Amino acid sequence: MSEFSCYSCVLLLVVLGLSAGSCCYGFGTFGFDINHRYSDPVKDFLTVDELPAKGSPEYYSAMVHRDKIIKGRRLATANEQTPVTFLDGNETYRLNGLGFLYYANVSVGSPALSFLVALDTGSDLFWLPCDCSSCVQGLGTPDGQTIDFNIYSPNASSTSSKVPCSSDMCDQQRRCSSSQSNCPYQILYLSNGTSSTGVLVEDVLHLTTNEDKTKAVEAKILFGCGQVQTGSFLNGAAPNGLFGLGMDNISVPSTLANENITSNSFSMCFGHDGIGRITFGDRGSSDQGETPFNLRKSHPTYNVSITQINVGGNAGDLDFSAIFDSGTSFTYLNDPAYTFISESFNNMAIEKRHTSDSSDLPFDYCYELSANQTDFKYPVVNLTMKGGAPFFVGDPIVVVSLKSGDVYCLGIVKSDDVNIIGQNFMTGYRIVFDREKMVLGWKASNCYDIEASNTLPVRPPTAVPPAVAVNPEATAGNGNTSHISGASPPMASQSTKMKTLSYALIVALIPFFALI
Known part of the structure; x- marks a missing residue:
């Protein structure tokens, strides 16, 4: 063996x-x-x-290391x-x-x-x-x-x-x-x-x-x-x-x-x-968000166009393509999209920015939480897809446990080639890969009651770090995706009572494999 x-x-x-x-x-x-x-x-x-503890630097370094391999x-x-x-x-x-x-x-x-x-x-x-x-x-x-x-x-x-x-x-x-x-x-x-x-x-x-x-x-x-x-x-x-x-x-x-x-x-x-x-065979629902695929002649992928990024109310008209990839942990963006979203997020962040050497964390934008801090707010991140449909990101941040204390980070990594919308941005959604209509569809869902979740309106859900488990009985039909009319609020709230992730696990979760 x-x-x-x-x-x-x-x-x-x-x-x-x-x-x-x-x-x-x-x-x-x-x-x-x-x-x-x-x-x-x-x-x-x-x-x-x-296993590395959730929220530690090791947890997230593992994920990003794996992502950098697989995204190629x-x-x-x-x-x-x-x-x-x-x-x-x-x-x-x-x-x-x-x-x-x-x-x-x-x-x-x-x-x-x-x-x-x-x-x-x-x-x-x-x-x-x-x-x-x-x-x-x-x-x-x-x-x-x-x-x-x-x-x-x-x-x-x-x-x-x-x-x-x-x-x-x-x-x-x-x-x-x-x-x-x-x-x-x-x-x-x-x-x-x-x-x-x-x-x-x-x-x-x-x-x-x-x-x-x-x-x-x-x-x-x-x-x-x-x-x-x-x-x-x-x-x-x-x-x-x-x-x-x-x-x-x-x-x-x-x-x-x-x-x-x-x-x-x-x-x-x-x-x-x-x-x-x-x-x-799932075609989604009539009220889901949709955007067309951008197909390449050689080896077509689930690639879509994003026309705008909105961070805390600050909108940037950026037209770029990105692949929706279930095999990638985090989201990877080139410039100018990466610089716009990260600097906009940084300008609105309330907590002090965490400073460390490059070996500490795989994310560039992290913020320190005090020992007795029970909750915090961070800028909401929204995407607008080609055709105008909004895609509200429920999990733009990850909470990491360091020896010096907890920090939260913007879960985006700078890419030097392909743009990838990873699993952290897809969390809280039922994503439909409709190859007949050649569109990507999405709708907020808790994944426990698909029929019930089909009727849930799409809005920025309460953020929860990727892979942080919650009680299934508490999430099934809990209404955490209830409708918010008009524009989404500039800031989202997050409780620090959640389980955090470990640094070791980050390294282990970097994408293992990538076709060449």
């Missing part, structure tokens, strides 16, 4: 043990729950002490259908310790085997560890036991078939010895020689309708039989598979739409507590 860090193993084990939720169904929507790897449900389930990757008219979900449910889990990605259990093959896969809108190909000579075979638990992973094998599934080089889906035919050879694949990532290599196969992905959980749906899916994983995949990054959600024809949403199982759209809901939902 490949060796990797104990806490990464433990976190994966937690996700495997968490119960799955449910969702809804039409010309086809399917969903499942998602959870972040450092979320409290994961930590509480295993009672793990090794090669960004990556139907009948009325019913949404569908994975066989085990539509709940997903945000696992911070495994790269701040969202994970879900998927069932593949006959007989069906379950795999814990990372969900990534920046990648296209779905791959699983398969007859592998180099892959993670299992997880270690705090008490020294080992939980084995399922490893896929085409020979063990009666519904499996290998994809020949003659197939239109085979992109690497130049590596084939003949047209009937098995089609090879290789995906290279930017993180320390990280890659997945193997052959393409087809098998069934087991789904169920959202309306009737007993109604089975089997979708024939093309995916990678990952025989050799290298780099970060052997150290906790997507150790049991990666689920591609990109725009390419080989991605899972594309396949489900091409087979008329679902509409060509899906949604991801990002909960404040690290628990979310993904639903295939």
Whole structure:
């Protein structure tokens, strides 16, 4: 078995043990729950002490380190259908310790085997560890036991078939010895020689309708039989598979739409507590905000245009493009957008700015909180998308625990290339990736009651740091996204009674992998 860090193993084990939720169904929507790897449900389930404390500098440095790696990757008219979900449910889990990605259990093959896969809108190909000579075979638990992973094998599934080089889906035919050879694949990532290599196969992905959980749906899916994983995949990054959600024809949403199982759209809901939902075939609601995608001819991504940034009432007309990427922890902006938003925020901040060397924190704009301070205010951050729809950012700040005391930081990192709207800006929203209308949609949601949250108006929600868990019972239908008429207030309030994040975790959560 490949060796990797104990806490990464433990976190994966937690996700495997968490119960799955449910969702809804039409010309086809399917969903499942998602959870972040450092979320409290994961930590509480295993009672793990090794994880960096939320709010510490280590926590955020880990996230930003991971982001800087992953953001460089090669960004990556139907009948009325019913949404569908994975066989085990539509709940997903945000696992911070495994790269701040969202994970879900998927069932593949006959007989069906379950795999814990990372969900990534920046990648296209779905791959699983398969007859592998180099892959993670299992997880270690705090008490020294080992939980084995399922490893896929085409020979063990009666519904499996290998994809020949003659197939239109085979992109690497130049590596084939003949047209009937098995089609090879290789995906290279930017993180320390990280890659997945193997052959393409087809098998069934087991789904169920959202309306009737007993109604089975089997979708024939093309995916990678990952025989050799290298780099970060052997150290906790997507150790049991990666689920591609990109725009390419080989991605899972594309396949489900091409087979008329679902509409060509899906949604991801990002909960404040690290628990979310993904639903295939979800077209969103009529009152959601929307903006069109900006498609590139080569490797199209979920790229949109932002026309204005408003910080505390100070508006700047800036026209730039940014990618909505679920696999990136924080938001990354180039100049002039970065300078405008950060300096505007700094000019309105009430607390004293924290000064430290570059190794202290990955964020440039942090502010000191006094030992007895119970709450604070910070400037509201709003975006205006192409077409005029507002996108109110619920989580622009993160609270970090330093040895000298708590600070709060503007959760934006300066980028020297691509602009990315990361998971922290998407928290509190149900994001709809509508590839049929070619629009991005969004609506405020608590992710626990999707039907109820569909009716919630969009406004700047009460800010909560990413991955800070709250009581699900307290958030379900709690009305924390109630309507505010007119312009949003220039300042938002934040209580310091929340759990803060640790410095160590920041480093661990930087994006692991990026396609090149």
